[in-house]
Amino acid sequence: MSKRPRTLDSFFSPPATKRSRQAGGDTSKVANGETTPSQLSNHPTYPFAVPHLPPEITDILNFAPAQEARIINDRPDLDLLYFQPYIPKEIQRPLFDFLRREFFFYKVQYKIKRGPVETQINTPRYTTVFGLDETSIFNDAGEVIDSATGKPPSGKDAYTCKPRPIPECLDMLRRLTENTTGSKFNFALVNYYASGADSISYHSDDEKFLGPDPCIASFTLGAKRDFLLRHKKTPAAHPSESQPMKLPLASGDMVLMRGKTQSCWEHSIPKRKGGEAERGRINITFRRAMTKGGTANYYRYNVGDGGVFKWDGGRGEMVAWKGGETG
Numbered sequence: 001m002s003k004r005p006r007t008l009d010s011f012f013s014p015p016a017t018k019r020s021r022q023a024g025g026d027t028s029k030v031a032n033g034e035t036t037p038s039q040l041s042n043h044p045t046y047p048f049a050v051p052h053l054p055p056e057i058t059d060i061l062n063f064a065p066a067q068e069a070r071i072i073n074d075r076p077d078l079d080l081l082y083f084q085p086y087i088p089k090e091i092q093r094p095l096f097d098f099l100r101r102e103f104f105f106y107k108v109q110y111k112i113k114r115g116p117v118e119t120q121i122n123t124p125r126y127t128t129v130f131g132l133d134e135t136s137i138f139n140d141a142g143e144v145i146d147s148a149t150g151k152p153p154s155g156k157d158a159y160t161c162k163p164r165p166i167p168e169c170l171d172m173l174r175r176l177t178e179n180t181t182g183s184k185f186n187f188a189l190v191n192y193y194a195s196g197a198d199s200i201s202y203h204s205d206d207e208k209f210l211g212p213d214p215c216i217a218s219f220t221l222g223a224k225r226d227f228l229l230r231h232k233k234t235p236a237a238h239p240s241e242s243q244p245m246k247l248p249l250a251s252g253d254m255v256l257m258r259g260k261t262q263s264c265w266e267h268s269i270p271k272r273k274g275g276e277a278e279r280g281r282i283n284i285t286f287r288r289a290m291t292k293g294g295t296a297n298y299y300r301y302n303v304g305d306g307g308v309f310k311w312d313g314g315r316g317e318m319v320a321w322k323g324g325e326t327g
């Protein structure tokens with residue numbers, strides 16, 4: 001039995017009127033001439049349905065990776081594959097526009113306690129997440145069941161969050177990434193950096209729930225942003241600790257971080273003033289969580305308990321979605 005979450009084809013809701021299936025085709029033209037796919041991924045945990053990618057995108061996405069990867073392993077403990085780009089040029093902009101327009105996003109807030117001091121954290125970017133760790137899968141009805149027993153996890157095994165299946169538009173990219181890399185992924189985390197003021201500070205994705213030496217595929221769409229990597233502090237004080245390596249990630253690029261990269265290095269997207277960053281950037285990471293703790297962590301810090309945001313094309317910004325609270 002497959003242990004990976006699946007896109008729930010049996011769960012696709014009937015398309016809304018505007019998106020209704022046209023005889024003899026999968027897409028429909030709406031009043032403004034935009035082509036929209038007629039199939040949707042839906043699930044009770046989604047605030048609203050997410051369309052499949054239109055064929056204009058999937059037909060070309062199937063040619064990914066657009067370039068062979070460069071191996072970067074010339075510094076201690078660093079092991080990267082750098083695809084420049086992975087996503088073919090013709091669809092970089094349409095794919096960015098599609099994902100920004102169709103996803104539900106969150107601005108997660110939480111408190112951390114360091115000793116007696118409690119600090120309020122306002123995540124400096126929009127986030128959303130889909131997936132389920134290896135212990136469980138979604139059945140055809142969209143319910144979470146234990147991978148081994150086929151029964152809903154209960155008692156001490158019950159989930160405290162509400163896991164969401166990966167929508168088909170992201171699952172296609174996940175499958176391609178698995179084929180390219182030979183690694184398995186069960187989670188998709190999405191960041192939206194609306195401007196150069198949005199960022200992610202130095203951290204490593206080295207949580208126990210990812211297992212040893214996790215392999216993480218990280219995609220960029222939209223604005224180019226600097227990705228900084230530095231070695232974690234060691235008694236030897238290697239130069240890579242104080243002189244970060246900079247990868248200017250451009251639309252369509254993919255970096256695969258593997259080996260000891262997470263256990264020995266940290267990475268960040270620093271704030272930038274003005275310039276290209278103001279156009280917005282989407283980052284997608286595919287990861288493989290091994291335990292329920294990973295699922296709890298990813299939903300806590302990427303969905304949280306606040307309201308939903310959705311792209312407003314007219315205003316050119318994310319706005320609070322009127323449909324309500326988190327699904």
Ligand SMILES: O=C(O)CCC(=O)C(=O)O
Pocket residue numbers: 189191200205218227267268269283285
């Ligand atoms: O946006 C990026 O390229 C990095 C994202 C990241 O480090 C993360 O989500 O943990």
